Amino acid sequence: MIGLDLGGTKILALAVAPDGHVLGRALHPTPRTGSADLVAALVAAAREAAGAAGLAPAACAGVGVGAPGPTDPASGMLYDPPNLPQDCQELPLGPLLREALRTEVRIENDANAAALGEHRFGAGRGQPDMVYVTVSTGIGGGVVAGGRLLRGAGLMAGEVGHMLLAPEGSDRCGCGRIGCWEAISSGTGILRQAREAAAAGRAPALVA
Secondary structure (H helix, E strand, O other), rough: EEEEEOOOOOEEEEEEOOOOEEEEEEEEEEOOOOOHHHHHHHHHHHHHHHHHHOOOOOOOOOOEEEEEOOEEEEEEOOOOOOOOHHOOOOHHHHHHHHHHOOOOOOEEEEEHHHHHHHHHOOOOOOOOOEEEEOOOOEEEEEEEEEEEEOOOOOOOOOOOOOEEOOOOOOOEEOOOOOOOOOOOHHHHHHHHHHEEEEHOOOOOHOOO
């Protein structure tokens, strides 16, 4: 099958065997120019990874997509992703990819997908309960309890990056609120603070 990791900065595509062995891969930058270009980049990455494994996407068992933001696995919809183009706020990502790649497509929140992968293949293997936290362009999390992924009634369970740590601060998150953990401690948050410190002369080592 093909796995697509859609991030705010990059798209990573892997063609994998049932045991998790990687057969082919592709890496593309995430377009910032709109949802049409974003879907086209995902399709191109999937085809490239499949081609590296000597396959066509339609010949694969299916495509799994880890996407940033709330997802509805039943409909394949992606809602309000904080680090993707503005017109992705209600994006039928699953149906669009299914039509383009002509194979079954399943969409899941990226941190939830990573939590499931860690639970099955990594440090959480054999453990009934675990919390997974990812720090990248944003901060996400996934919770496995009793061996099952928790999505929550609003599909937002495990979104630890949007816990408010400094509501009286000035760091605005991609979700629109002030003081989220993601706004302060994600890769983009740290980069922004480093630039501000360098510009204000508080961190000369950063501009040396």
